[in-house]
Amino acid sequence: MTSTTDLAVTVRGLRKSYGGRAVVDGLDLDVPAGQVVGLIGANGAGKTTTVECLQGLRRPDAGEMRVLGLDPRRDAARLRRLVGSQLQSSALPDRLRVREAVALFAEAGSRDPATGSARRGDDLLAQFGLAERRRSPFAGLSGGEQQRLFLVLALLNRPRLVILDELTQGLDPAARREVWSAVAQLRDEGTTVLLVTHELAEAEALCDHVVAMRSGRVLDAGSPAELVARHAARATTAFTLPGAADALAAVRALPGVRTATAQGDLVTVEGDRRSIAHVGAWLVARGPDAVPADLRVDVPDLESALLTLLDAPEHDPGPAGATSAVGDPATSSLIGATS
Incomplete structure (x- = not known):
């Protein structure tokens, strides 16, 4: 706890x-x-x-x-x-240069002189790959550079x-x-x-x-x-295997497998994530000629x-x-x- x-x-x-x-x-x-x-x-x-x-x-x-x-x-x-923060509406004036933004935010949020020092800002710019952009205006930065600058500003005062x-x-x-x-x-x-x-x-x-x-x-x-x-759907492994119907019993016995079906030579296996590795190992063990070229895997993720x-x-x-x-x-x- x-x-x-x-x-x-x-x-x-x-x-x-x-x-x-x-x-x-x-x-x-x-x-x-x-x-x-x-x-x-x-x-x-x-x-x-x-x-x-x-x-x-x-x-x-x-x-x-x-x-x-x-x-x-x-x-x-x-x-x-x-607390350092970057919100949805974060933005800076187009003409404000990177070094000016760092100096401004360091001064505004400083708890003590050492924390808000120029050296801290320089170190962060180097850390996030912006050292060469110190003289660039905000509008001249790429999207990734702008977001990294917001991170620099959020971290200036060691939140x-x-x-x-x-x-x-x-x-x-x-x-x-x-x-x-x-x-x-x-x-x-x-x-x-x-x-x-x-x-x-x-x-x-x-x-x-x-x-x-x-x-x-x-x-x-x-x-x-x-x-x-x-909450996610099961992992699905699908592949073509000659004589698929005869192999279903062996596939169903593999760890993590919940169901295995065949439609012609197309085998579809559903199970937990472990089943993917075990199906792959089973196919490899059958010999190099048995490994299907059309093997497809659908892995459950956070989106599902x-x-x-x-x-x-x-x-x-x-x-x-x-x-x-x-x-x-x-x-x-x-x-x-x-x-």
């Missing part, structure tokens, strides 16, 4: 409505220190409103929050010096928590990978990261834990692998798990403040989720 001292963020019963419509509806959430936790879900799930409340940018209607031991409603000024909202939206694959590498580096250095994303491959690649949300509530939470195991969750009927979340243990099958988990 994770103690409160191991948590960077604790939320209980958070509620926020606009025009009578609940956007965040009794949310419970724990974010372990030193990990990457992702908030996932469709548009309107309440993810952005949640992180805005955590930063003191919006005032919730009800609920309790602690971010690094502080209440964002009462301690917003202190919290800004401990203990970094909040990133749709960090890689609109980036090409190469730029997205650059930013992923930067986020992974933050975690490796012990920084807590709260990541809001619609990119499920991003969440699967980066997050230690994910929280799936709908209508301001938690649907389920745990590691990406746990959500996939609970989330779609399953979102397709499920909505139900009463139960008593306010109730939490379900997710991830640890014992008594509790690193992330509490509203039942």
Whole structure:
């Protein structure tokens, strides 16, 4: 069981409505220190409103929050010096040069002279591959460079928590990978990261834990692998094999296989992820001529798990403040989720 001292963020019963419509509806959430936790879900799930409340940018209607031991409603000024953030609407003036932006943000957020020093900014620019772009205006940076600059600005004052909202939206694959590498580096250095994303491959690649949300509530939470195991479709392996019908009994006996069917010479195998390796090993063991050239594998992923969750009927979340243990099958988990 994770103690409160191991948590960077604790939320209980958070509620926020606009025009009578609940956007965040009794949310419970724990974010372990030193990990990457992702908030996932469709548009309107309440993810952005949640992180805005955590930063003191919006005032919730009800609920309790602690971010690094502080209440964002009462301690917003202190919290800004401990939290780095990049929100959906992040932007800088087109003509502002990279070095000017670094100097401006270092001065604004400095807790002490050493933290806000020019050397810290130079080190971060080098770390994120922007040292040669110090004189470039913001508008002259590529999309990936702009996002890496936002990371530099978020990290200038050595925050203990970094909040990133749709960090890689609109980036090409190469730029997205650059930013992923930067986020992974933050975690490796012990920084807590709260990541809001619609990119499920991003969440699967980066997050230690994910929280799936709908209508301001938690649907389920745990590691990406746990959500996939609970909610994603089965792994499917398909291939052509002469005399397929005669081989079905052997295929069905392989570990992890749930079903194996044949349509002519086309064999379709469904099972858990283990079944993929065992089917492949079985084919190889039959000899090099038995390995099919048309082998196809469909592996369940976080996207299919989330779609399953979102397709499920909505139900009463139960008593306010109730939490379900997710991830640890014992008594509790690193992330509490509203039942």
